[in-house]
Amino acid sequence: MSTTTLIRHGRIVTAVDDYHADLLIEDGRIAAIGRQLNVGPEVRVIDATGLMVFPGGVDCHTHLENTFGDSTTCDDFESGTRAAAFGGTTTIIDFAFQNQGTSPMDAITRAQAKAEAGASIDYGFHVIVTHVDDAVLGDMRHAIRHEGVSSFKMFMAYLGTVMVDDAAIFRAMRMVGEHGGMIALHAENGTVIDLLIREALAQGHTSPRYHALTRPSILEGEATHRGIKLAELAQAPVYFVHLSAKEALAHVIEARDSGIPVFAETCPHYLFFDESVYDSDDFSLAKYVMSPPLRSREAQDALWTALKTDDLQLVSTDHCPFCMKEGHMGRVRQKMYGQDDFSKIPNGAPGIETRMTVIYDGGVRTGRISLNRFVELTATAPAKLFGLFPRKGTIAVGSDADLVLFDPQAEQVLTAHTHDGNHGNCDYSLFEGRHVHGKVRKVLSRGDLIVDEKAWLGTPGRGQFVRRGEAGGF
Ligand code: URP
Ligand code: ZN
Ligand code: ZN
Numbered sequence: 001m002s003t004t005t006l007i008r009h010g011r012i013v014t015a016v017d018d019y020h021a022d023l024l025i026e027d028g029r030i031a032a033i034g035r036q037l038n039v040g041p042e043v044r045v046i047d048a049t050g051l052m053v054f055p056g057g058v059d060c061h062t063h064l065e066n067t068f069g070d071s072t073t074c075d076d077f078e079s080g081t082r083a084a085a086f087g088g089t090t091t092i093i094d095f096a097f098q099n100q101g102t103s104p105m106d107a108i109t110r111a112q113a114k115a116e117a118g119a120s121i122d123y124g125f126h127v128i129v130t131h132v133d134d135a136v137l138g139d140m141r142h143a144i145r146h147e148g149v150s151s152f153k154m155f156m157a158y159l160g161t162v163m164v165d166d167a168a169i170f171r172a173m174r175m176v177g178e179h180g181g182m183i184a185l186h187a188e189n190g191t192v193i194d195l196l197i198r199e200a201l202a203q204g205h206t207s208p209r210y211h212a213l214t215r216p217s218i219l220e221g222e223a224t225h226r227g228i229k230l231a232e233l234a235q236a237p238v239y240f241v242h243l244s245a246k247e248a249l250a251h252v253i254e255a256r257d258s259g260i261p262v263f264a265e266t267c268p269h270y271l272f273f274d275e276s277v278y279d280s281d282d283f284s285l286a287k288y289v290m291s292p293p294l295r296s297r298e299a300q301d302a303l304w305t306a307l308k309t310d311d312l313q314l315v316s317t318d319h320c321p322f323c324m325k326e327g328h329m330g331r332v333r334q335k336m337y338g339q340d341d342f343s344k345i346p347n348g349a350p351g352i353e354t355r356m357t358v359i360y361d362g363g364v365r366t367g368r369i370s371l372n373r374f375v376e377l378t379a380t381a382p383a384k385l386f387g388l389f390p391r392k393g394t395i396a397v398g399s400d401a402d403l404v405l406f407d408p409q410a411e412q413v414l415t416a417h418t419h420d421g422n423h424g425n426c427d428y429s430l431f432e433g434r435h436v437h438g439k440v441r442k443v444l445s446r447g448d449l450i451v452d453e454k455a456w457l458g459t460p461g462r463g464q465f466v467r468r469g470e471a472g473g474f
């Protein structure tokens with residue numbers, strides 16, 4: 001259904017440029033950029049006067065239809081990618097889960113089958129590796145070289161389920177380092193956390209606040225340091241997901257300053273909320289049960305500074321939504337599953353639709369980061385780091401015409417009320433009631449207009465699997 005489109009009079013913003021020009025889109029790609037491009041009457045014209053034109057957002061950490069233990073996230077590829085698109089994100093990297101006894105390639109095949117029918121924007125996968133042996137390593141190499149899957153997530157936490165030991169991480173790092181891949185680490189000390197959880201429960205502490213109290217930031221710092229040392233020895237790049245702790249950040253900064261290829265993301269919830277929310281034993285705090293938990297105000301300020309100075313490279317969502325109300329959208333074993341035991345509350349929070357808007361409002365408008373840096377953090381850096389660039393993550397001739405027309409003057413109130421603009425399945429938003437400046441007006445994915453103000457023009461299944469190049473190279 002691709003047509004030729006001209007986007008006229010927009011203010012084009014990339015990670016490095018900021019200028020007014022017209023964009024010509026042909027066959028889903030950007031065909032020309034110039035001042036006052038002339039086109040015939042057959043060309044569809046979109047007037048972007050007064051609007052900023054960003055490259056479509058790249059969210060490299062989402063969990064759609066992901067199952068953890070007994071609980072499955074409440075957004076599937078249909079609802080999750082629709083919500084992403086309304087928020088200005090046009091590419092996601094989700095997860096393919098290697099169950100015990102299955103191979104990474106099985107995991108990729110299963111994840112692709114799930115995404116194929118539902119996704120309305122483009123997508124790739126990291127494989128969650130839960131077991132390492134020679135066959136698994138061979139499969140990972142094949143995935144990097146031939147399947148366009150060049151990154152793998154491993155867990156240093158969640159003892160007894162997905163946690164792997166240091167030797168497994170080291171073996172995987174050594175292999176991917178040689179073949180152009182990258183390991184993404186969930187860095188928290190799983191064995192000590194497990195002990196603290198058991199002690200808390202034995203003392204009768206069952207409410208959600210104990211989720212945070214049993215995952216102190218020093219244990220994120222310790223695991224991050226360990227992960228860096230393993231990567232250094234393995235001579236491989238390493239990526240830290242959902243970095244939240246000041247202690248962890250200090251280790252990343254130290255390593256980067258000494259030239260080790262260490263990269264890290266943080267997520268909007270760590271930038272806008274802090275541990276003071278865990279102030280009671282009320283079960284409603286389950287909405288803040290994510291791992292790592294929310295940290296101190298000082299940590300929050302340090303994360304913002306690090307985004308500005310490139311000690312942190314990007315912002316992804318870790319969109320991992322579980323409903324507060326059992327049975328909402330037919331989903332069971334959601335947050336209420338841990339009503340009597342905080343350790344059973346499925347971990348994670350929604351955020352796929354609000355990322356670009358809250359980072360624009362809370363970052364650019366307040367002067368914490370520049371407009372170019374905003375684009376870099378939300379689109380260009382994730383595309384470069386995970387092998388999607390220059391097809392994704394920038395506005396250039398030949399790149400996919402994944403574009404966001406953003407109105408910096410518009411104001412809106414964020415909410416989880418479906419009729420008011422929540423396009424996913426989750427029944428709550430961490431940003432409920434937040435008044436923000438800036439609004440996504442139109443979104444194009446490979447030249448197709450999929451969001452036009454309030455109208456949804458995307459179709460499930462139009463999203464394509466994107467084969468990625470090498471990861472960790474930039
Ligand atoms: O709490 C979180 N982050 N849940 C999602 C799984 C993960 O560790 O990223
Ligand atoms: Zn994680
Ligand atoms: Zn995650």
Ligand code: ZN
Pocket residue numbers: 415417418419420
């Ligand atoms: Zn409402």
